[in-house]
Amino acid sequence: MINSSPLLRMEGVSKRYGGVRALEKASLEIWPGRIHCILGENGAGKSTLIKLIAGVVAPDEGHILLDGKAVSFASPAAANEAGIVCIFQELSLIPDLSVADNIMISDPPTRAGMIDRKQQRICAEEALAQAGAEDIHPLALVKDLPLSRRQMVEIAKALARKPRILILDEATSALTAADVTKIFAVLKRLRSDGMALLYISHRMHEIAELADECTVFRNGQKIETYKAGSKTNTEVVELMIGREYKNVFPPKPVKKSDTKLPTLQIINLSWTDRLRDISLSVQRGEIIGLGGLDGQGQRDLLLALFGVLRGCSGQVLIDGAAVKINSPTMAKSENIGMALIPEDRKTEGLMLPMSVRDNLSFAALHRISKGGIVDSAREQKLTQEMINLLAIKTANVDLAVGSLSGGNQQKVVIAKWLMNKPRIILLNDPTRGIDVGTKQELYVLLRKLADEGAAIIFYSTDYDELIGCCDRVLVLYDGKVTRELVGAEITERVLIASALNIDMEKVVHA
């Protein structure tokens, strides 16, 4: 038998990033001629797993065996040479080169030391045809192609390398339905040709169609491998959740029937193809959660509200009056009073080498200065208030922010915006990569701010937080609000099911 041993085997592989364990003693077998699907929540360790196999990062411990021999790849190029090719989410294409250049980038045909463009074009056209993307011109520049076409180029590029193991990481997320059908046909043909495929997707119906076997990951650990079709959707969702539920959240207030004007209301907000007709309203004292899988438009929605995106259509009303917010400067102005706690504190939230005091003052300079001169006594007083309010642990306000711990850095980002006394607070996954203790303090703070009258929109990739903190949760899928959950309806099971956009009834009653 050809298929008597796995092509690739991982044994007890672990990977940590700083203090966070991304993958813990994971094992996995990949067989030729089979499609192996990986399932898991956001942050379950799927991407780390792929990066390890594809040679992007090296494991801290454990072995990866290819054909029974231990291997360690120094770079993606080394993994490619061993026949492992990964299709990342639009990461590996070079925007200024043509489609043909990109497809043949790792090993272009040459003649007398120069790239043989005719031959290259023939190869590229073959690869495009193999991926069912004959409509893409091989001489077009990648940056001029829409996202769905780029993804097809990415797939063609992978096929042109004639891999033994092909890894697809959410490779269909940007594709049109017609493309997905074509790609599935290609993948099934590759499987019958004996290729091993590793398929990562959040889309349950895709997995149902393709998978021979599935493995569920959770919190960096492998939970279970099972034969495709041997479990119901409900059982799979249970496997993906399976966490102990710890009560670290402050109690939610009993909802009063509020008939006041909403502080913030959005009507039919759209932006390119990333946001589609989003409508929502937030009252004083309310915390609205944004749920759903990562990258379904939550971040774009917050940026749109904060005036970062151009060409948005639809209406934004503050206290019932229509406003047009064109820039962050305008969003934070007195009459709007908005604050955005960004996702990436290192690039969008803080100036790392500058002091805690300077960072705290940046968004509120107009409050603490007179005639363009910073009033240092007032600055000192307000920054100290914030440091006390959030219990920021810093020996000195003149210390560089970069020297604080991640949790304290995040507190500085939040404090910086609270200096402005915002009425509308937007949070973009603010607890990513910070410790549990700080998280808990943040939850208490959020509720306190809401009680004092702020309207809060809170995007989190952590379902527990949405359940514990939010009065209502809007689930986004593909740029649309697909479901609104209120009060007791907000459970992990329903959140995951609606995030995956699978049929609710089946999950709840199956």
Next chain:
Amino acid sequence: MKDWRFWFAEQRGTFMAIAIFLMMFVIYISNHPAGFNANIVQTASNKGVLLAFVAMAQALVVITSGIDLSIGMIFTLTNCLASWLVTGSPLQVAIGVVVVLFVGALCGAINGAVVIYGRLQPIVATIATGAIYYGIALALRPTPGGTVDEILADALTGKLFGFIPASLVALLVVVLVVWIPFSRSVTGRAAYAVGSSEQAAFMSGVPIKRAKFITYTLAGLLAGIGGLFLTFFTYTGEAAYASGNAYTLFSIASVVLGGVSLMGGRGSAIGAIFGALAFRTIGDLLFVFDFDPLWQPLFQGVVLLLAVSLSAFGLLRIRNRLEWFG
């Protein structure tokens, strides 16, 4: 879409540079009291070719999204070196030329090594190496002087068949021997890939280090060719600080005029050559219109600003304001 349209779109910056140059040159010639003749073309070519070599060198580095601020100093250093070595018997002259070019390439290779293995920002690394190269140039020629083989110098700065400027032919040969093979090689493509998206290049298994190293080395070589030609024009060597720095800055201006993106990944050395020629023509235009030469820096600035503004139109189409900051 037809194939040629894609090709045209890819080379648009280069065509823009050619168009700008031709426009300026036609205005210059049609207003010149003597009209179009071989001598005027020869003079224009000799003036333009020096900057063209240095601009080519800069273009190579800029394509990888780096920058080489030592380029003018390599140019100065090789000029000083040539004023010692490129003289004597034909054999000595030949050896001298080879040594001068080798030193140019070596300077570039050192830049590359510092940037790649020292992991320094190109801008800082090349300020430092540039100062070192200038120091050596000063040691070689504390005061202007030296000599160069006049037969070779006159042959390369004169006219072929009585009307073709020899320096232009030399430029063409360098393009054919250095740029064309480079741009079509795997390494050349890797240089574009690195400049366009280093992360994607890494993920695609592109030889990043090799591409950068060869690019910086070739840039040094091209600056060395420029330094050699400077010696042929002036018959002497001079460690001129101001002129070295001016060449560095003008090379960046030429690269931008030539449609090479300072963000990397886009443009060609051909574009940079025409950018350099256009930049040089500004001075000539002032001459035929009887402006005081003192106006030259001002006009160069205005032309550069206009050219850069043209290429900034793309920013108007950006939908997410965060992308303004790259």
